[in-house]
Amino acid sequence: MPQLSFIFNATKPLLRIDFVAILPKEINLTIFSYLDAKTLCHAAQVSQTWKEIANDDLLWHQMCEQHIDKKCTKCGWGLPLLDKKRLKRQNTKNQPAFKKRAINQQVQSIIKRPWKDVYSERMMVERNWRNNQYNLLRLQGHTDGVMCIQFCEISKLVITGSLDKTIRVWHLETGELIRTLIAHSGGIRSLQFDDAKLVTGSMDKTLRVWNHHTGQCIRTLEGHSGPVLDLHFDERMMASGSTDHTVRVWNFDIGECCTLLGHTDWVNSVRLCKEGKMLISSSDDTTIRLWDLSTRSCTKIFQGHVGQVQVALPSPDGFRHCLVNNLSESSHTSSTSSILQPLTNSSIIISSSLDNTIKLWDIQTGQCIRTLFGHIQGVWALDFDKLHIISGSHDKTIRVWDTASGQCLYALEGHYESVRTVRLSDTRIVSGSDDGEVIIWDFGRVIK
Numbered sequence: 042m043p044q045l046s047f048i049f050n051a052t053k054p055l056l057r058i059d060f061v062a063i064l065p066k067e068i069n070l071t072i073f074s075y076l077d078a079k080t081l082c083h084a085a086q087v088s089q090t091w092k093e094i095a096n097d098d099l100l101w102h103q104m105c106e107q108h109i110d111k112k113c114t115k116c117g118w119g120l121p122l123l124d125k126k127r128l129k130r131q132n133t134k135n136q137p138a139f140k141k142r143a144i145n146q147q148v149q150s151i152i153k154r155p156w157k158d159v160y161s162e163r164m165m166v167e168r169n170w171r172n173n174q175y176n177l178l179r180l181q182g183h184t185d186g187v188m189c190i191q192f193c194e195i196s197k198l199v200i201t202g203s204l205d206k207t208i209r210v211w212h213l214e215t216g217e218l219i220r221t222l223i224a225h226s227g228g229i230r231s232l233q234f235d236d237a238k239l240v241t242g243s244m245d246k247t248l249r250v251w252n253h254h255t256g257q258c259i260r261t262l263e264g265h266s267g268p269v270l271d272l273h274f275d276e277r278m279m280a281s282g283s284t285d286h287t288v289r290v291w292n293f294d295i296g297e298c299c300t301l302l303g304h305t306d307w308v309n310s311v312r313l314c315k316e317g318k319m320l321i322s323s324s325d326d327t328t329i330r331l332w333d334l335s336t337r338s339c340t341k342i343f344q345g346h347v348g349q350v351q352v353a354l355p356s357p358d359g360f361r362h363c364l365v366n367n368l369s370e371s372s373h374t375s376s377t378s379s380i381l382q383p384l385t386n387s388s389i390i391i392s393s394s395l396d397n398t399i400k401l402w403d404i405q406t407g408q409c410i411r412t413l414f415g416h417i418q419g420v421w422a423l424d425f426d427k428l429h430i431i432s433g434s435h436d437k438t439i440r441v442w443d444t445a446s447g448q449c450l451y452a453l454e455g456h457y458e459s460v461r462t463v464r465l466s467d468t469r470i471v472s473g474s475d476d477g478e479v480i481i482w483d484f485g486r487v488i489k
Contacts, residue, residue, distance in 0.1 A: 120164060170441075264300075267284035273311050289301075329346075329392055341404075389410070399430070420435075431470055437457065
């Protein structure tokens with residue numbers, strides 16, 4: 042017995058060796074890299090040595106790379122992207138090399154926070170989205186339906202257009218009205234702005250270019266023979282759709298305008314895509330058309346909706362989705378099983394229609410690959426990113442969908458009339474309605 046006691050006492054310390062304390066840091070980091078975020082936080086509570094490894098910035102940078110702005114293939118979780126980081130990425134795409142270096146240095150100076158803090162912040166925002174928790178801010182001032190909205194979280198601006206013939210500029214966080222722009226003689230149906238300019242389309246058949254910082258109207262564009270329903274511009278050109286059944290493409294570089302003919306009814310939405318080489322339009326004729334701007338010809342017609350198609354949006358680069366036909370038609374499909382479906386980066390179009398549905402289309406084949414059901418009346422408005430699809434309907438609700446699975450997460454209720462326009466960011470939804478109100482649904486700052 043004394044021998045057994047001696048052996049036990051001698052081997053006991055050896056069985057309690059802390060492998061983290063004796064292994065090289067590189068090996069420890071490799072081992073810890075297999076842990077999820079929750080387990081890493083638990084590991085940090087074991088000892089000071091474990092805490093140093095579990096909180097290593099390299100591990101949390103890897104965790105952010107796996108989850109931010111995408112769904113993790115291991116766990117199915119995705120976190121919103123930092124809006125400042127998204128803007129920096131966009132601004133560096135077409136910059137000269139010396140400017141890129143300067144901007145990258147600025148980004149590095151901005152993002153010096155520990156990656157664990159970044160992950161934690163994004164996790165809190167994701168939890169708010171998942172649990173339908175938000176702070177509500179109502180912007181009141183329009184005297185008729187709000188038909189179009191755009192907002193920017195960097196400049197803290199919301200710009201809205203209404204059937205009351207005015208454009209209003211608001212502060213995104215306070216809801217304060219900054220200025221009102223008046224020049225159109227008809228209701229405002231569409232708008233888009235960047236740092237330099239604002240362009241609006243109106244029921245008076247014209248488009249106007251504004252300096253939204255001063256409220257000055259710089260130029261008026263004429264050409265359509267009917268009200269302008271939608272517009273979209275990039276660095277080189279602008280497209281507009283009208284009740285005159287045409288799409289007009291305005292080339293900023295050479296000052297020319299061409300007309301695309303093919304739709305047989307109102308053109309409700311236009312979107313430039315593929316770096317301005319292609320254009321997507323949707324119409325009351327129930328079709329979506331894909332145009333080649335180099336030849337000014339329609340290359341594909343998407344048919345499947347049985348009601349007027351109000352919006353058709355192309356997917357952004359890196360957009361991942363499940364190519365499973367009619368995935369959301371079955372009420373028995375679970376969110377867990379949908380995570381296991383194979384994901385693809387193939388280009389798609391998402392559209393909404395007054396037939397109460399949202400459809401996803403394969404651009405290459407022209408086939409409808411999925412239909413989302415949930416709204417009980419026509420779907421007027423649509424926006425989406427890599428994590429969420431949002432839709433506004435005549436049924437007065439906004440529905441939030443999971444992009445990867447096609448599952449409806451919940452419906453937002455707050456408007457008193459039809460929801461005519463919705464816009465989405467990583468932390469907010471901004472919506473406008475026939476009731477004349479603009480609502481900001483802020484998932485980033487929840488007041489309890």
